[in-house]
Amino acid sequence: MRTETQTQTEPTRGLRYNRKAQYLKKKSEPYLYLLPTILLMVILLIIPIYMVIRYSFYDNVILNKNPEFIGFENFKEILTDQSFIVAVKNTLIFVGGSVIAHMILGMTFAMLLNTKYLGKKTNALFRVIFALPWMFTASVIAVLWKMLLNPNGVINYFLIELNLTSNHLEWLSSRDFALLSVTMINIWAGYPFFMISILAGLQGISSDLYESSAIDGANIVKRFFYITLPQLKPILISLILLDFVWTIQQFALIWMTTGGGPINATEMLSTFIYKLGFSKYQYAMASTSAVILLFVCTIIAIFYVRHQRGQE
Structure with missing residues (x-):
């Protein structure tokens, strides 16, 4: 026969079990919703990154069923490759020029749009015009600028009419102008992102700061350097880090305008990697x-995350 204590204990155990099951169900429910996204990230992100890192330590991968493990030999070879060094130099020029110009143009146009001297309709019109390059895809931008920079295109026509040059310049086919040309195209295509972000930051700065500084006798230059820039500093740092990562991976624009040529004049790390893998089949x-x-x-992403946490 069951004792009275055993009879009282069984419902208590069942109640505890139910509470524990409900608690685990409540804790695991968010992860069930996240499971499809996690699986996609593992399949499309984690596994490919692992495979690429693994291939970098082997020789003649994919084409060879039993590739040989060679450690850091691939890194030694690639870091001494002249084509890789040229691609690094071009990438640094391309990225550095683009990021600096994006910040200057974005700041200039943002301050122009933030001024009180423009009417609402004029301001709205300028916003659409200035943001227009950001709406185009890379293919549209490439086709548009290839037409403009054609030896018989509009840009050469105006240069000749203004007596700035007497020749039809080969902007995208000349080693002297190709890198400058693709950098300018990328600057034109990317500055609206800075402009829109900085404009949002400018509109968040309290007007009381400017009014107080004006009473104290601060001119426009001092107000810019002592109020505007310090207030925009968190936004500017985030924009620079993001733009650096995006620009260093730029591929479509370069590939559809110059293809890395002429004679590696616009060869970037992105086009260099693509050619090694899909033209020369040197996957390792x-x-x-x-x-x-x-x-x-x-490394840049780590700095960005630390900066975001510092802001919080």
């Missing part, structure tokens, strides 16, 4: 280059 070397690029982008 392409993976090695990709790992180096991934390492650089990861």
Whole structure:
């Protein structure tokens, strides 16, 4: 026969079990919703990154069923490759020029749109015009600028009419102008992102700060350097870090305008990696280059995350 204590204990155990099951169900429910996204990230992100890193330590991968593990030999070879060094130099010029110009143009146009001297309709019109390049895809931008920079295109026509040059310049086919040309195209295509973000930051600055500084006798230059820039500093740092990562990975625009030519004049790390993998079928070397690029982008991403946490 069951004792009275046993009879009282069984409902208590069942109640505890039900509470524990409900607690685990409540805790695991968010992860069930996240499961499809996690699976996609593992399949499309984690596994490919792992494979690329693994390939960088092997020789003649994919084409060879039993590739040989060679350690850091691929890294030694790629870091001494003249084509890789040229791609790094071009990328630094391209990224540095683009980021600096994006910040200057974005700040200039944002301050112009934030002024009180423009009417509402004029302001709205300028916003649409200035933001227009950001709405175009890379293919549209490439086709548009290839037409404009054609030897018989509009830009050469105006230069000749203004007596700035007497020749039809080969903007995208000349080693002297190709890198400058693609950099200018990328600047034109990317500055609206800075402009819109900085404009949002400017509209968040209290007008009381400017009014107080004006009473104290501060001119426009001092107000810009002592009020505007310090208030925009968190936004500017975030924009620069993001733009650096995006620009260093720019591929479509370069590939559809110059293809890395002429004679490696516009060869970037992105086009260099693509050619190694899909033109020369040197998958191990392409993976090695990709790992180096991934390492650089990861460092920038770490700085970005730390900066965001510092803001919070």
